[in-house]
Amino acid sequence: MSTTVVDVWGPVAPGARSSFPPAPEPHxxxxxxxxxxxxxxxxxxxxxxxxxxxxxxxxxxxxxxxxxxxxxxxxxxxxxxxxxxxxxxxxxxxxxxxxxxxxxxxxxxxxxxxxxxxxxxxxxxxxxxxxxxxxxxxxxxxxxxxxxxxxxxxxxxxxxxxxxxxxxxGAWLPVALQAFTHFATDKWGDAPGVGPVLRQFSGLLNSPAAKQMARWHIEKAGDTPEQAxxxxxxxxxxxxxxxxxxxxxxxxxxxxxxxxTGNGVKADATAVRCNGETLTDTWLKTQAQGEQEVARLQKAGEDPVSVRTSGLPDIDGAPGGLFTAPSPAGDPGSFGLAALLMGLLGNEVDPDVITTSCFIPSISAVAAGEISDQKALYQPITPDxxxxxxxxxxxxxxxxxxxxxxxxxxxxxxxxxxx
Structure with missing residues (x-):
């Protein structure tokens, strides 16, 4: 399956040159x-x-x-x-x-x-x-x-x-991924090499357009996910x-x-986990209904931060367009992006990564239901x-x-x- 996309995030490194061949000269x-x-x-x-x-x-x-x-x-x-x-x-x-x-x-x-x-x-x-x-x-x-x-x-x-x-x-980006991005930026945003990458992603998530599109948004790791x-x-x-x-x-x-029919991503599954130089037993989970701990974030030598959600649907596995994020490492997907960042921070990532998740649920793309509705996400869409x-x-x-x-x-x- 081809997953390179038109418009999601762009190059990982600020100022990185396009890796695409030149387009024909416009008329x-x-x-x-x-x-x-x-x-x-x-x-x-x-x-x-x-x-x-x-x-x-x-x-x-x-x-x-x-x-x-x-x-x-x-x-x-x-x-x-x-x-x-x-x-x-x-x-x-x-x-x-x-x-x-x-x-x-x-x-x-x-x-x-x-x-x-x-x-x-x-x-x-x-x-x-x-x-x-x-x-x-x-x-x-x-x-x-x-x-x-x-x-x-x-x-x-x-x-x-x-x-x-x-x-x-509305669009969906896992709360666990948002929290990890902001957490890592807060801890290592000034670090050489990886710092600019972290600041770019955190800034993108908190940009005006991203806030307008995201059905659930958090500005920092401890926030309650809601509409901005x-x-x-x-x-x-x-x-x-x-x-x-x-x-x-x-x-x-x-x-x-x-x-x-969903994309096969199961709810409340560990999507990515790592240990290493900078992070201790840090993991992100796929979204589930009800009360859930979706992430455990721990800088080595510090107390862990628990990220919790309540009342969200099982949306990572919902039918819809899948999240992809072009980068020098390919198209890692949502949780694959977290794994990439964890690696850049000097940690060993467990190999069993659930790389991607639903990004634009089908009912959102064809304006056929609210993506906060668990039942609507997974029921057939009719023309009327x-x-x-x-x-x-x-x-x-x-x-x-x-x-x-x-x-x-x-x-x-x-x-x-x-x-």
Whole structure:
């Protein structure tokens, strides 16, 4: 299974250079307020913008990386998404941001700028297709809704909105992993080598965008997991805009199944454990219902810190897009990331690591239920249960935002048939 993703975390080391091959030179490049749009005209349109499709980047560190985006859309999976859109006469505009950790509402203003520029550059009157991957789906959802409700903004002239494994009802990152990241940053954030890596991950978890997406968030190891105030404010702002753009057809796909079948990760299992130079009998567990100790964190020579949760669902094993985090060591997954960090801190990690977990539950990606609801997480998804007009879930639980023929071809067909 291919698990390299478009947009999750980016390079582990701050300032690390992209390991992806260079993307083809865009036909045009637009400097936007807060971002950049890379324009690739369809060969059928003789370098004119005739039938535009805007695809937004999502969450990661720093600014958008065109090479990484192109790789994810064209070369990562078994479906060449941009080429297939080009073959139907669609022009592709890849929308990137100067800061992918900035608030969703701030980057939505960049998306609005991109939509306005697209309309200005378009030849003819074909309506737009606008959407995005992961957080990019939330950014464009908010942008289109704002353009409909704000009388100072022009008509978005969009007929179709699409989202690709977008956390419409929230994303999940294990509380145990969040706690370990903040704990390790507090203890070794100033250490040479590993310190910048720890600070980067801790900072990402506490960034505005991450707080807005995470259904359960903690700012430091001892906090009670809950929705951050930034998330509550974003949800209220979205609700004030009507929740969704209304004058478009809304479609979406999930990288998880719709059958209710989980990914095989068992609840309350030890996901990763280590001992060594800096950590003593430190372990993280997968999430379970009820009262649970999800992590034991102990710096060598100090008292242990116990991390506890209450009332959360068995969500690590839920159907949905799997967490992957590109790094020099590959794609370690959520708990695999913890194992990587433990190793960097000079410890020996037990070999039986549960590497990954659910990241975007299927019911979140297709807006079909609350991810805090244990029953809803594991029950089949029906068409009438979704807030989308049409959706498709994958035939298996696979890496978040993985481009597959199954999902990519369905989207292309929806775009073509919607004319």
């Amino acid at each position: 045009d490049e637009w400097a936007l307020a807060g971002g950049t749009a890379w324009v690739y005209y369809s060969p059928l349109n003789r370098r004119q913008l005739i039938r535009p499709v805007i695809l937004s980047d999502g969450f990661s560190s720093g600014s958008s990386n065109l090479d990484q985006l192109w790789h994810g859309l064209e070369e990562n999976g078994d479906f060449r998404f941009i080429s297939e859109l080009h073959a139907t006469g669609r022009d592709v505009i890849i929308l990137g941001y100067d800061d992918r950790t900035a608030s969703i509402t701030a980057n939505a203003d960049t998306a609005i700028d991109c939509i306005r520029r697209t309309i200005a550059e378009r030849v003819g009157r074909s309506r737009l297709v606008v959407g995005g991957f992961s957080m990019g789906g939330l950014v464009t959802r908010y942008a289109l809704a704002k353009m409909e409700q704000d009388p100072m903004l022009p008509d978005h002239e969009t007929s179709l909105y699409l989202s690709y494994d977008t956390p419409h009802h 105030s930034e998330r509550l404010a974003f949800l209220q702002a979205l609700d004030e805009l009507g929740g969704w753009p209304r004058n478009v057809r809304r479609i979406g796909v999930a990288n998880g199944v719709d059958t209710g 249960g979704s807030e989308l007009d049409a959706f498709l879930c994958a035939g298996r639980n696979e890496g978040h935002t993985t481009m597959t023929e199954e999902l990519g071809a369905w989207i292309v067909n929806e775009i073509v048939s919607g004319e």
